[in-house]
Amino acid sequence: MHLPAPLTDWLAKKGWTLHPHQQQMLDRAATPATLLIAPTGGGKTLAxxxxxxxxxxxxxxxxxxTLYISPLKALTADIRRNLRTPVEGASLPIRIEDRTGDTSYTQRRRQRADPPHILLTTPESLALLLSYEDAPKIFQSLQRVVIDELHALAESKRGDQLMLLLSRLESLSPNLRRVGLSATxxxxxxxARYLSPxxxxxxxxxxxxxPDIAMLETEAPPPWxxxxxxxxxRAILDEVRRHRTTLIFHNTRAxxxxxxxxxWLQNDEGLPIGIHHGSLAREQRERVEAAMAAGQLRAVVCTGSLDLGIDWGDVDLVIQVGAPKNVKRLVQRIGRANHRxxxxxxxxxxPxxxxxxxxxxxxxxxxRDHTLDGExxxxGPRDVLCQHILMTAASGPFDANDLFTEVKRTGPYTTLTRPEFDACLDFCATGGYALRAYDKWQRLLEKNGRWQLRDPRNAAVIRQNLGTIIDTETLKVRLRNRLGGTPLGEVEEGFASTLTPGDTFLIGGEIVRYEGLREMTVEVTRQPGRDPKVATFNGTKFATSTxxxxxxxxxxxxxxxxxxxxxxxxxxxLQRDVSRLPQPDRLLVESFPHDGREHLCxxxxxxxxxxxxLALLVTKVMEDQGLAPLGFTATDYATLIWCLDPVTDAAPLFDLDRLREGLETWLGGNAVMKRTFRAxxxxxxxxERSHQGRRKTGRQATFSSDILYDTLRKYDPDHLLLQVTREExxxxxxxxxxxxxMLARVGNRIDLIRLPRVTPLAAPLFLEPNKIPIHGTxxxxMVEDAARRLMEEAGLA
Known part of the structure; x- marks a missing residue:
């Protein structure tokens, strides 16, 4: 296959030649499914x-x-600009448009009636398109789907939803070809099996x-x-001075x-530096992105919001602050530098x-060894499948056998059984055993062998609630001024509830003073020079990979x-001399006294x-054994428990059956389960997260889900959604x-070492801020002992 002559001429005038993998993609144009793995900056999107x-x-x-699907709205806009350059440069009459949540209603409506040749979109917008009755007409000429950053989508429910949507598209366009693009x-x-089984x-x-990658050497050692x-x-500022543009990645927004x-306080030279993360207002993020693209910033402090795809060729250094927790994420971030x-x-x-x-x-x-991690x-999760069934019903009547066959064609759902599918269909139709008496959840009925909506008006409600991204309970933050309030970003509802007028916190790199809450908006004023509280942003706290x-x-x-x-x-x-270092096939458990308490590490x-x-479950076993645990703290590598009595035999603490029994009891009424059930x-x-176009508040959704959770646990403990909640x-x-x-790896090789004092490896755990108390015997x-000592002192014992 050859490129159009005008495009070939334009590339030649630019002095550009195709990379080998780009030519190979042209040669494989007719292949039903292709996964292209190319380094960041290798032109894989153009390929x-x-x-x-x-x-x-x-x-x-x-x-x-052609449909282009990206996990990020910003990436679709970036690709549209990059793709239009050769198309417009060669004067090709090819229409390229994007369709995301930011696209106007008028444009979305026109795209359904008169689709462009190439549509750039996200999984959520594609689900919405497929939910309309005219979906067969919209997609009747579709030939190709290009999925960017496939690895990122495959790690989440968005990817599972997308694979179901692709199978649906294939039913509408049988000759559809799939292309997956990834760097890591x-x-x-x-x-590849995930993309096309x-x-x-x-x-x-x-x-x-x-990559040229090393640990940043500093004069002072890192803290414990x-x-x-x-x-x-200071060392980081020196690196910023020595480079044109630096991205400084962090694992959390806080x-x-x-x-x-x-x-900024130590930036004596006033170097232009910005901040970019997902809790900032869109206007602020776009200002930073525009300044970055224009080469006006020397550094950007950022999080996962800049992990993927946006092409800034002037970035010549990436600094990862804190252990990356995941090699694949580190490689992805490294690729932002010298994006060529x-x-x-x-x-x-x-570190x-x-x-x-x-x-x-x-x-x-x-x-260095080119080894990537991945759990x-x-x-495929069944809650996503239930949403897909409802989406399909919104587009028109369907045959259950055909839909089951369609779902089984997707990578995540190849092992789905017919009883599991039927349980999801029954849930969509009736709400399940405990809820089938309520009209609210009677949504589907079977008529003439085909399933359809009981009330066609439900289609609008289904469309308003499509998507697998769960909104966190956040409140907008606005600067109080005469212009109606400049948006700064958002903070978690739980954090906002702790604020009283006069409290200060950081957002967007500046200190603001909380003035009050008006219409679910946090109003603030600028307050430089104060020590701030820190907003508990929703940045993910990654766990170190296996x-x-x-x-x-x-x-x-x-x-x-x-x-x-x-x-x-x-x-x-020193740890090896005093005790020993942990080993891959053994479990090291240390026991020692400290500050009048016994400790287990x-x-x-x-x-x-x-x-x-593990700490929650082990302390439950310790409580049953009368060892009187008082509290614990945990990191990625260890758990430190303090108690009143020493542990003399560690093996019973790690009996898997006993731990699972404790897990069942703990999960029963736990807040973790309620939060998971809500999602x-x-x-x-x-x-519903939206009703009649209005978004429910997080508090409303939580109230509804708590009532439902308690009802199902009592009357229908085997309900489909309780099963899914437990799995999640x-x-x-x-x-x-x-x-x-971990227990399978170590077997019965559990080494309990009794020591006279705190060990070097355990010592940093005492400095961890998140200590969880245990309220038990x-x-x-302790209360009884304190009372006895007091009475003895008073001569009353």
């Missing part, structure tokens, strides 16, 4: 579009030819030169605990705000505390550590969520599977 440009040519027929893939065959070609481009990297502010504030083909990315990684030095070393070694995804924890444990087994800074190598050597290396869950119920369509909780917030994996004994 995905070249067959489309060749097929449309100089006289494109009317109708939609740990298991290409698995991602029947057959998918994998095309791997030349990966280019290895905490995060943020503020101890290295850390980014704190860091940006301190960086065959130009090595330059990056520095800064935020002493233990993270080891984790950063493990991440650097993994990048295996389970089967791959990285394995590599950390391997580092511990070395005889010496010449690649580690001297202060960290000495710390590990468990080095499980299972990630923060799992280690916290599941919204996605499955049991709870165990896999996500609780992460019990990593506890099971230990507290009661």
């Amino acid at each position: 995905g579009f070249l067959p489309t440009l060749a097929e449309l040519g100089t006289t494109p027929p009317p109708g939609l030819h 893939v740990e298991d290409p065959p698995a991602l 029947t057959a998918c070609d994998i095309l791997q481009a030349d990966p280019g030169p290895d 605990s905490g995060g943020g990297g503020r101890y290295a502010m 850390q980014a705000e704190l860091f940006f504030h301190d960086l 083909y065959n130009a090595p990315s330059k990056a520095l990684i800064l 935020a505390n002493r233990f993270e030095v080891v984790e950063c070393r493990a991440a650097l070694d993994a990048v 295996p995804r389970g089967p 791959l990285l924890t394995q590599r950390i444990l391997e580092i511990f087994q070395a005889d010496s550590w010449p690649d580690l800074p001297a202060h960290t190598a000495q710390w590990l050597a 468990i080095y499980g290396f299972a990630g923060r969520n799992a280690m916290q869950t 599941t119920a919204i996605i499955a369509g049991l709870i 909780a165990e896999r996500g917030l609780v992460d019990f599977s990593r506890i099971e994996d 230990g507290r009661e004994r």
Whole structure:
């Protein structure tokens, strides 16, 4: 297949030639499914579009030819600009438009009647298009779907929804060809099966030169605990001065705000520096993006909001502050620097505390060895399938057998059984056993062998509630002024409820003073020079991946550590002398007295969520054994428990059956389950997040879901959504599977070591800020002992 002559001439005038993988994509234009893996800056997005440009040519027929799907709205706008450059430069009459939540109603309506040749959209907007009765007409001429950043979508329910939508598209357009684009893939065959389970070609481009990546050396050693990297502010400012443009990545939004504030205070030269994260107002993010594109900023402090795809060629350094927790994420972020083909990315990684030095070393070694991590995804979630069934019904009557066949064609749902599908269909039709008496949830009926909406007016409600992104309970923050309030961003509702007039907090890098709440909006004024509170933004707190924890444990087994800074190598050597270092196939448990309490330190290396869950379950066993636990704290690598009595036999604490029994009891009425149920119920369509075009508040949705959760637990404990909620909780917030994996790995090789004092490796855990108390017999004994001592002192005993 050849490109149109005007486009070939335009490329020649520019002095551009196709990369080998771009030419190969042209040669494979007729392949039903192709996964292209190419390095960041390698022109993979253009490679995905070249067959489309060749097929449309100089006289494109009317109708939609190609869908481009991106996980980010900003990415669709960026691609539209980049794609229009060659199309308009070659004067090709090809219409390229985007359709996202920001697209006007008038334009969306016109696109349905007269689709462009190339439509750039998101999974949510595609679901909405497919929910209309005229979907067969809109997509009748569709030939190709290009999915950008496929690896990012495959890790979430958005990707599961998208795969269902692609199968639906294939029913409307049987000759549809699929193209997946990605830069960071740990298991290409698995991602190819996800994209197309029947057959998918994998095309791997030349990966280019290895990145130039190192640990940032600082005069002062990192602190023993905490995060943020503020101890290295001067060193980071020196790097910003030495480079044209630097991206400074953080793992959470709160850390980014704190860091940006301190960086600005030490920025004596007034270097132009911005901040970018998902809780900032869209206007603020767009201003930073525009300044960045214009080369007006020397650095941007950012989070995952800049992980993907936006092409800023002038970025010549990336700094990752804090251990990346995930090698794939680190590689993705590194790729933002020198965003050009065959130009090595330059990056520095800064550990935020002493233990993270080891984790950063493990991440650097993994990048050097081209080893990526990725936790295996389970089967496609059934709450997403329920939403898909309702979406299909909104577009018109359907045959259950045909829809089941269609769903089974998707990668995430190839193992779905017919009884599981029928249970989802029954839920969509009636709400399930406990709810079928209520008209509200009687949504589908079967007529003449086909399923349809009981009330056609329900289609509008279904459309308003499509999507798998769950809105967090946030409130807008606006600057109080005469212009009606400049938007600054948003904060969590729970944080806002703790504020009283006069309190200060950080947002957008500036300190603001809370003035009051008006119409669900937090009104603030600028308040420089005060010590702020910090908003608890919804930035994800990542858990260290399984791959990285394995590599950390391997580092511990070395005889010496010449690649580690001297202060960290000495710390590990001291731990080995005093106790021992954790091993991959054994579980190290240390017991020692400190400050009048007994302490137990468990080095499980299972990630923060799992280690916290393990602490909850182990302390329950300790309570049953009369060991009087008082509290615990947990990190990615260890759990520290303090109690009144020493543990003399650790093995019973890790009996898997007993831990699972404790998990069942704990999950029963736990807030984690209620929060998970709320998200599941919204996605499955049991709870509306929007009604008649008005968004429900988080409080309204939570109130509804709590009542439903309690009702189902009492009257229908095997309800489909309770099953899904349990699966989601165990896999996500609780992460019990990593506890099971850890115990399977160590078997009965549990080493309990009794020591006279705190060990070097356990010491930093005492400095962790998040300490969780346990209210049990230990507290009661402390109160009784205090009362007895008081009475003795008063001569009353």
